[in-house]
Amino acid sequence: MSGPRHPLIEVEVSAALARDLLVEQHPDLADLPLHGRVHGWDNITWRLGETLALRFPVREVSAPLVATEHRWLPQLAARVPVPVPAPVRTGRPSARYPWPWTVVPWFPGTVVATTDVTERTPWAHELAEALAALHVPAPADAPVNPYRGCSLASRADVVGPRLTDAPGIPHRAALVDAWRDGLAAPVWDRAPVWVHGDPHPGNLVSDAGRLTALLDFGDLGHGDPASDLATGWLTFDVAGREAFVARTAQVRAWDDATWRRARAWAAGLVPVFLAHPEEYPLMARVGRHAAEQVAAS
Structure with missing residues (x-):
């Protein structure tokens, strides 16, 4: 990761880790290219192929927020007239990574x-x-x-x-x-x-x-x-x-x-x-x- 160390990040999600988690939990997606990593306050997002993205919480306090999205976003997506990142797939904690994570659509723009x-x-x-x-x-x-x-x-x-x-x-x-x-x-x-x-x-x-x-x-x-x-x-x-x-x-x-x-x-x-x-x-x-x-x- 180039530039200053992001102070809020507790777990760094490298391309290798993201790939391992795909192989482990969603192997049919594991051959898609990973690119365009983006750091947020609470999450790291990797673009997956052309139409998907992987979203990982990077600190313990933000992990429950992902579980909230998993539960409620599929319902709310039907209500909101703008595309929202309702989960395409969900990821679970494992020996490689401690928190739930998400496969979401990639939105152009x-x-x-x-x-x-x-x-x-x-x-x-x-x-x-x-x-x-x-x-x-x-x-x-x-x-x-x-x-x-x-x-x-x-x-x-x-x-x-x-x-x-x-x-x-x-x-x-x-x-x-x-x-x-x-x-x-x-x-x-x-x-x-x-x-x-x-x-x-x-x-x-x-x-x-x-x-x-x-x-x-x-x-x-x-x-x-x-x-x-x-x-x-x-x-x-x-x-x-x-x-x-x-x-x-x-x-x-x-x-x-x-x-x-x-x-x-x-x-x-x-x-x-x-x-x-x-x-x-x-x-x-x-x-x-x-x-x-x-x-x-």
Whole structure:
């Protein structure tokens, strides 16, 4: 692996290890070429042939998230009008690798975080429709995510000090004001809805003016949709956000308090994206953009 060591990775998944696991558990796929490894916060993804990918958690805390995807994504994929990585095959822990893993479809296009923000407005309505389709009441046994979909107050002891004390936070005063405004807004008082948990630009794929995939449902949970709607500031500029909000209002008429909480979520996520700028420069770029958008709105 070239470049700085990714600090979150506990288990490195080499091509040799990925191949061994295929031979062991899915031998009919083992002769396909492995290429294009991508590192994320919690996972390593290897492209497998032209139409598939292998997704491996790289730290113990993220392994249960894969099990959540295995259980729920096949059901949710039928609901969301944008392609999502529902499992094609599932992998089990073994002597070679300690956690469950997944074979998923490979979606054509470009990771949105690498694209110019002005190119995203044409598909802002598609993301609004995808999230609106997901934001419906969740069943009682839906997974609980203590970091997304929850109340802002439940995160205040962690997020507040991050915003005020973490070094190098741009537009700090505006972010603190947005966070406090969200805390002051009325709380979510409806039935808990499904939430993706992490629909930032690193988990979106676009191609030729269309949104072609919504990735990484590891943070799937249920509760307040405001944490998902924060993508309006993470992903878009003013024009894109206006299109995103307008289409969301047509499909899901969330109140002003929900959008205040969404803006607060965007502010609170900025220190997370900026936490490892050398190891994750693309995520740092998302964080700087979000700070600019919150400050300008």
